[in-house]
Amino acid sequence: MTSEKIQRVGVIGAGIMGAGIAEVCARAHVDVLVFEQTRELAAAGRARILRSLDRGVSSGKITEREREQAAWRLRFTSDLGDFADRQLVVEAVVEDEKVKSEILAELDKIVTDPNAVLASNTSSIPIMKLGIATGAPERVIGMHFFNPVPVLPLVELVTTLKTSPTVAERAEAFAADVLGKQVVRSSDRAGFIANALLVPYLLSAIRMVESGFATKEDIDKTMVLGCAHPMGPLALTDLVGLDTVKSIADSMYEEFKEPLYSAPPLLQRMVEAGLVGKKSGAGFYEYADNGRTVKK
Ligand code: 3HC
16 A cells, blocks of 8 residues: 655654754754643743754754754644644653553544554553554554653664554655654664663663762763763763653563662662652752853
């Protein structure tokens, strides 16, 4: 069965990941509709995207005109019913299986194209669990982007036992040919490729801090200067969000019962305290409004 080239995309949620996905789609000349629950959240999401586009202009990656055109291609709504004509919808809401399942089930009833791609940007939840919650698991796929989305060139594509090949090909062609991302395919196992490798490393660094093995500064410095990582594991945990790292750890632990995947108490306590990283202004480090580290 042939499918039209994807030109109308929907993004559910304008948090860090949703805003990044919406931005790269708009920069790739695609019409983008973004869902947020309230006007205030939509305004915050738009502001986040505009700040990132400004950064693109100041670093010479895009021109003023491209920035204006990308901003013009972005629309916001608080009504899921507006997504009926979308050919691809990526949900990027909180890392919670129930919330994601409900949204995908709702979208399945609304989006009319039978070959539409209903994608989840989940970091770790097996896609089959989300797909089966809808009436049409053949339309559901994992499209996992990386933070910061405008900078990191990878998308992990996760098909399930039920995803239709047409939907998978359409999603891959969009990520590769339209967005210009590199695509890897992962099995549908909690954590996929990247987080199955990354998250145990982040949790190990947190355990080192917790046990007093080394300071957070020395752990980060070691991995940046000794292993050429762009940032250390504790700074990266702050960037990803401690709540997200904990959710990923929880779903991997649920799937594999592997002790290395269990969230250490320090991570749990920091999440309970609201110290969830850069987005909240503090995690292992403290941040100013512009996201720069201010105090260690
Ligand atoms: N939007 C647009 N551009 C951005 C940006 C953003 N949010 N953040 C950084 N950039 C651009 C900057 O403009 C700059 O461009 P330039 O080189 O042309 O001037 C370039 O990226 C580098 O940025 P900076 O100079 O400000 O800072 P750094 O050199 O320290 O890089 C970083 C910052 C890109 C975040 C880099 O430290 C990095 O790549 N860190 C690792 C991030 C990582 O591992 N992400 C994956 C997390 S796992 C994940 O997302 C999966 C999820 O499921 C958990």
